[in-house]
Amino acid sequence: MRHFFIYLLLSFLSSCTKNSSITTSQDLEKLYSVNHSYNKDSQVLSIHIKLGKGIHAYAPGEAIGKAVKLEVLEQNGWQKIGDASIPAGKTKKIGDINSIIIENDFMVTQALKPGNNPTTAKFYLQVCSNDTCGMPKVYDFIVK
Numbered sequence: 513m514r515h516f517f518i519y520l521l522l523s524f525l526s527s528c529t530k531n532s533s534i535t536t537s538q539d540l541e542k543l544y545s546v547n548h549s550y551n552k553d554s555q556v557l558s559i560h561i562k563l564g565k566g567i568h569a570y571a572p573g574e575a576i577g578k579a580v581k582l583e584v585l586e587q588n589g590w591q592k593i594g595d596a597s598i599p600a601g602k603t604k605k606i607g608d609i610n611s612i613i614i615e616n617d618f619m620v621t622q623a624l625k626p627g628n629n630p631t632t633a634k635f636y637l638q639v640c641s642n643d644t645c646g647m648p649k650v651y652d653f654i655v656k
Contacts (some may be wrong), residue, residue: 540640544567546559548633550624555593555623555626556621556623556624557584557633558620558621559619559651561618563614563617563639567615568641569614569639570611570612570613571598571601571614572598572612573612574612578638580614580620582596582622582634584624584633584634584655585633585634589629593622596621602614602615606640631654632655633655635651637651
């Protein structure tokens with residue numbers, strides 16, 4: 513079992529380091545953006561992710577890459593209503609590994625019961641190309 517895990521890890525790392533036009537995490541940084549908005553009327557927090565051509569994020573259920581995740585701190589009276597809406601993604605073979613990825617632009621939403629003072633949301637994201645991966649990032653947003 514241990515050898516199988518090492519094989520999977522090495523396969524994933526080799527698929528993330530092949531030569532291409534996107535060879536570094538700095539190259540990846542230029543090819544995506546993350547923005548947020550809170551609609552007071554609908555009481556929905558939206559995280560907008562724009563992915564450049566050839567870039568993907570990891571969807572929930574991904575075993576190796578860091579999957580997209582949204583957390584809203586329930587403080588100052590703020591409460592989450594249900595779970596965050598995150599695209600399911602699709603299974604795609606990258607190198608020797610099947611990954612669950614999200615391609616193209618997408619949005620993550622969370623319905624909220626507003627509080628009296630601002631709260632904080634944390635958005636987790638790792639972006640990759642077929643050839644290289646950036647480090648997982650956490651984006652902190654103030655919701656008011």
